[in-house]
Structures are given as C-alpha cells and as structure tokens.
Amino acid sequence: MSHRVRLLVLAFGGAGLAVMFAMACLRLPHFGGSWHPYGERVVPGALRRGTPNVVSSVNFDQRAFDTLGEELILMASALAAVLILRTVRAEQEESAGRHAYGPAQVFDALRITGYLLLPITFLTGVYVVAHGYLSPGGGFQGGVVLGSAIHLIYLAGDYPALARIRPIPMVESGEALAAGAFVILALGFAGQVTPMNAVVGMEVGCAVVLVLARFFEQALLVKEHA
Amino acid sequence: MSHLPYFVAGWILLAGVYGLVTTRNLVHAVVCLSVAQSSTYVLLLTIGFRKKATAPVFSDIKPGRHVVDAVVQAMTLTDIVVGATVTALLLALTVQVAKRRGTVDPDELRSLEP
Numbered sequence A: 001m002s003h004r005v006r007l008l009v010l011a012f013g014g015a016g017l018a019v020m021f022a023m024a025c026l027r028l029p030h031f032g033g034s035w036h037p038y039g040e041r042v043v044p045g046a047l048r049r050g051t052p053n054v055v056s057s058v059n060f061d062q063r064a065f066d067t068l069g070e071e072l073i074l075m076a077s078a079l080a081a082v083l084i085l086r087t088v089r090a091e092q093e094e095s096a097g098r099h100a101y102g103p104a105q106v107f108d109a110l111r112i113t114g115y116l117l118l119p120i121t122f123l124t125g126v127y128v129v130a131h132g133y134l135s136p137g138g139g140f141q142g143g144v145v146l147g148s149a150i151h152l153i154y155l156a157g158d159y160p161a162l163a164r165i166r167p168i169p170m171v172e173s174g175e176a177l178a179a180g181a182f183v184i185l186a187l188g189f190a191g192q193v194t195p196m197n198a199v200v201g202m203e204v205g206c207a208v209v210l211v212l213a214r215f216f217e218q219a220l221l222v223k224e225h226a
Numbered sequence B: 001m002s003h004l005p006y007f008v009a010g011w012i013l014l015a016g017v018y019g020l021v022t023t024r025n026l027v028h029a030v031v032c033l034s035v036a037q038s039s040t041y042v043l044l045l046t047i048g049f050r051k052k053a054t055a056p057v058f059s060d061i062k063p064g065r066h067v068v069d070a071v072v073q074a075m076t077l078t079d080i081v082v083g084a085t086v087t088a089l090l091l092a093l094t095v096q097v098a099k100r101r102g103t104v105d106p107d108e109l110r111s112l113e114p
Helices: A003-026 A037-048 A054-062 A064-084 A108-130 A139-149 A159-165 A168-188 A193-221 B004-022 B026-048 B070-101
Strands: A091-093 A222-224
Touching: A003 B004, A037 A054, A037 B070, A054 A064, A054 A193, A054 B070, A064 A168, A064 A193, A064 B070, A108 A139, A108 A193, A139 A193, A139 B070, A159 A193, A168 A193, A193 B070, B004 B026, B026 B070
Parallel strands: none
Antiparallel strands: A091 A222
C-alpha cells in the first residue's frame, strides 16, 4: 500500500472514529457531574473493611479477582520480554567487567548523588508499598520505585556493582514466589490489603529488575560475531 | 462545553493512531501506541471526575465528603501497569527485529521470513 493510499484510509477511518466517538461522548453524563453510582457504592465498602484508601480497597478487596488477572498479565509479559531477549546462540555474552563504565567516565557529583539517593529511594519505595492501604500508593507504584531504585547504582557508573546487588536467579525466584503468593492471597484471603500490597510490590519490583537486566545485557554485554 | 475533556481523550487516541500509521521506526511506533493508550487514562479519569470532590483516600478527611470515582481510578492503575508491561514486551521484540533483520523500518519488514 503506498503512502498516499495509507493516509487516505487513515483519514477515512479516523474521521469515522472521530464522528462516532463524539456522538458517544455527547451521550455520556456531564463532566464533573454528581452521578457516580459505582464510586458511591465502593466508599462504604472500603470504610466497612477499614481501608481508608478506597483505590487500594477496590484493587485488593472488592475487585481482587480482576487484579489477579492484571497481575498474571504483568508476569506473562515480563516473562515474554525476558525470553525474547535471551542471549541467542550466535552471540556471546562478554564478561561484565569489560564493558563496565568505570568511575572515571562519570562525574563525581553524579556518582555521589547516585549512591546517596539509593537508600533514600529504596526507603521511599518501601514506604509507598507499606502505606498503600492508608495513603496514596500501593504495591504497583511502590514496586516500580523499588525496582528503579536499584538502578541508581548504574547511573552512578558502576555496572558490576549493579550486577552484584541484584543476583538474577534470586530475583527470578522472588518474582515466582510473589506471583504464587498473590494467587493464593487473591483466591483465598482477598481483602488482606497490606500483605497483598507487599506481595505485589515485590512482584512488580522483581519484574522491573528482570526486564531491565535483559535490556542492559543487550545494550552492554552482547556483541554479535561478525 | 461540558464534554470537552472527553474529546481530549479522543484527540489523543487519533494522534497516537496517526503516528502509528505514518511511522518509519518501530521504537517510534511503540511510543505512539503508548500515546494512543494514554487516551484511555484521560477518558477513565474524566469520567470519574466530580466537581468539588477530593481524592478517595479517607485517612485525613471525614467520611461523607464527596470523592471522585475510585473504581475508574483503580481501572486506570490497571491500565497503566498493563500498558507499561506491553511497552516492555514490544521494545524487546523491536530489539530482536533490529538484530535479525537489520532494520526497524516497518515498510521494509514485508515478508515473514525469520
């Protein structure tokens, strides 16, 4: 299909979508209106179970079964990304030391900032996970903070240290354990918001670390044979 | 014009789709898909918005206060998580396509050869 034909098809489809979307939107309740039947029903449910953060209550108590599906999607796509990025046979993984960006290549200020921010960011992640039932936050958000915190050490210019503080086999086991624990919690003990937050935080953190580890390998370690 | 925020979501979707159709780079296509998907965040959050209401967290406000719809906020959270993982998966596929075919231009990836 030539570029011009493709644009014509897009213009036709886009115009149709725009018209139908606009017609559908005009039938929606007014923006900012007070008619929220579901929103009004979840609040008493959350307060009855003693979870002040209604979003956490919806995710881990009232719709915990849906979150189970979301959780498994997350694990499946993390797993798929890791599988797709596995080192293929034609390539050889070089030792981590050879491509390490030595301290000399990074500004001192950046290095110190990375090392200083690592514990603070890690603590923030734990806080966001642990207070998910009480304040904005939760396992998904905190897990991303935890998973990214570790990579500050890479920004500080020390790839070998990053490889040391996140041993991949342990992270893989952590991911699997957390996913299994979440299935058990969601099916048998839905409503335990704090343990579920902790498990989700662990799983999301491990998934972030695993996927990023594979991308790092691709970028830093894999060199194709000519 | 009380429906304008909904139209913003539609506009973001169309902008993302336009980028997907005209792109010459798979990484750009993945980002365009993220843009298209972010329209669903906007649509969900605007549907849940309520005037003079606050965040649905009752640790520092009294029960009975009007809050925005927590169900669509939870759905948006699900949406973001799934979107992020799908982006990671597509970028992984892009890395492999670039390695095996030597190009990331979708127009040059015609056949299904490995």
